[in-house]
Amino acid sequence: MFLLVFLHILLYNFLAVRSCxxxxxxxxxxxxxxxxxxxxxxxxxxxxxxxxxxxxxxxxxxxxxxxxxxxxxxxxxxxxxxxxxxxxxxxxxxxxxxxxxxxxxxxxxxxxxxxxxxxxxxxxxxxxxxxxxxxxxxxxxxxxxxxxxxxxxxxxxxxxxxxxxxxxxxxxxxxxxxxxxxxxxxxxxxxxxxxxxxxxxxxxxxxxxxxxxxxxxxxxxxxxxxxxxxxxxxxxxxxxxxxHCMRPSVQPAATRVISLLGSNVILRCDATGYPTPTLTWVKTSNHADCCRQDIIGDKEQLPRTLESSMQGSPRVGVRWSIISLDDLEFKDAGEYRCQARNMAGISEAPVKLKVVGVTRLSRPPKKKSQKIPPKSSSNSKKSKQNRTTSVTPSLKDNQIPQTPPTQKNNTQTFPVIVSKVFSIYKRSKTNLKGPKKITNTTLIKSIVEQSDNSTIPTSNIKV
Structure with a gap:
């Protein structure tokens, strides 16, 4: 049965191909x-x-x-x-x-x-x-x-x-x-x-x-x-x-244009020829005659035909075209060519655009450190004293405050004062005679009297 079906298909295909x-x-x-x-x-x-x-x-x-x-x-x-x-x-x-x-x-x-x-x-x-x-x-x-x-x-x-x-x-x-x-x-x-x-x-x-x-x-x-x-x-x-057909001729309104960064500019050209030519704008180069020729990352493929143009023909054989460039950037600078063509030929004229200006507000320059002339030793001592008096350390619990010294001889540290206290205590103990008992408070008062120049207040000393 399957063989008959297969033969039928082959015969149908053969007739379809070979039949007229x-x-x-x-x-x-x-x-x-x-x-x-x-x-x-x-x-x-x-x-x-x-x-x-x-x-x-x-x-x-x-x-x-x-x-x-x-x-x-x-x-x-x-x-x-x-x-x-x-x-x-x-x-x-x-x-x-x-x-x-x-x-x-x-x-x-x-x-x-x-x-x-x-x-x-x-x-x-x-x-x-x-x-x-x-x-x-x-x-x-x-x-x-x-x-x-x-x-x-x-x-x-x-x-x-x-x-x-x-x-x-x-x-x-x-x-x-x-x-x-x-x-x-x-x-x-x-x-x-x-x-x-x-x-x-x-x-x-x-x-x-x-x-x-x-x-x-x-x-x-x-x-x-x-x-x-x-x-x-x-x-x-x-x-x-x-x-007879006439090859077009092109005349731009200006061959060199300088405009500010961020401004708008219009490029125009006029052409004559017969039949009436058609105009196209083509950008052929970047940053012509401009200090920004070293812009990094500019991978624009040139030449590039610009589509955003407007044309008009006031009479047979004459045509004008303009192109508007808004919010100029440095990459807009370069050479533009206005091309006119008809069946008799092609003509073109270049227009160079230069963009000038700054890209952003510059930061104010940093002030240079002025050189201080060397001063005498007496002035240096006074400056050190002034720096010492300007420091007011914070007080913590059980901490002995220090008053800012006015003279060099009065600047003492806490370990020096403690050593004086122990030396006075030792001498007073050996010089005492009789059965008189010396208390700690009496001892401290005597010590303070002997060291009247000390900066340690007795009220902050715990006995």
């Missing part, structure tokens, strides 16, 4: 030692994208059918697909995720449909795509964000559409300025003919650059026509006197 969709033809082509599956569906009765296309298909052609939309993940199981042709159908819409899992696709053609817009972000699912054909559709614009997904495209056919203008970002991709890119520039083939172009400086620059020697872009047909020029229509661009 209805109303389609399948064939094998040989390239070297590999067999390539080719599937072509050209029956006018087909109205939806087939879902049972063999997984090993390398080239799929859906042509001259009634397919009107391409749904999400329409070719998800075709991971080996290299060529996808959806030409001359009735396609009006394509889901942005229609091309998921087509990472090996090299060529996508959508010529001869009814597309008014193309999901450019869907090109992210085809990183190896090089050829994109959109000839003979109804595209009226080529948005600026398309440049994010066209970097690998070397063949782009936009002919026979309804395009009138090209964005400056696309021109930067196709005609990069010299030195702007480190790697070699890819050569591209563009089809721009048979569109109602507005003959301005941009499209005329495309034609002139494509005709220059060593140009990275080749036009399929250099005969472009103008839809509107001096009240005429259908005039060949080569016969029209088109306006």
């Amino acid at each position: 969709p209805s109303l389609c033809t399948c064939a094998y082509g040989t390239t070297g030692t590999a067999d390539l599956r080719l599937v072509q569906c050209s029956d006018p009765r087909i109205s939806t994208v087939p879902i049972n296309v063999p997984a090993d298909t390398v080239k799929l052609r859906l042509e001259k059918t009634l397919i009107s939309r391409v749904p999400r993940a329409a070719f998800f199981n075709l991971s080996e697909l290299l060529f996808l042709w959806l030409t001359y159908n009735s396609i009006t819409s394509i889901h942005p995720s229609s091309f998921v899992n087509l990472r090996a696709l090299r060529e996508l053609r959508l010529d001869g449909n009814l597309l008014t817009a193309f999901p450019w972000e869907g090109l992210r699912d085809m990183p190896r795509l090089q050829t994109l054909g959109l000839h003979n559709n109804r595209l009226s614009s080529l948005p600026s964000h398309a440049v994010l997904f066209l970097s690998n495209i070397t063949y782009l056919d936009l002919s026979s559409n309804r395009l009138t203008m090209l964005s400056a970002d696309l021109l930067d991709l196709w005609f990069p300025l010299q030195g702007q890119h480190g790697k070699s520039v890819q050569r591209r083939i563009l089809g721009l003919h048979d569109n109602p172009w507005l003959c301005d400086c941009q499209i005329s620059l495309v034609v002139s650059l494509s005709m220059s020697l060593g140009s990275p872009v080749s036009l399929m047909d250099q005969l472009l026509t103008c839809s509107k020029f001096l009240g005429q229509s259908g005039m060949a661009m080569t016969k029209a006197e088109l306006p």
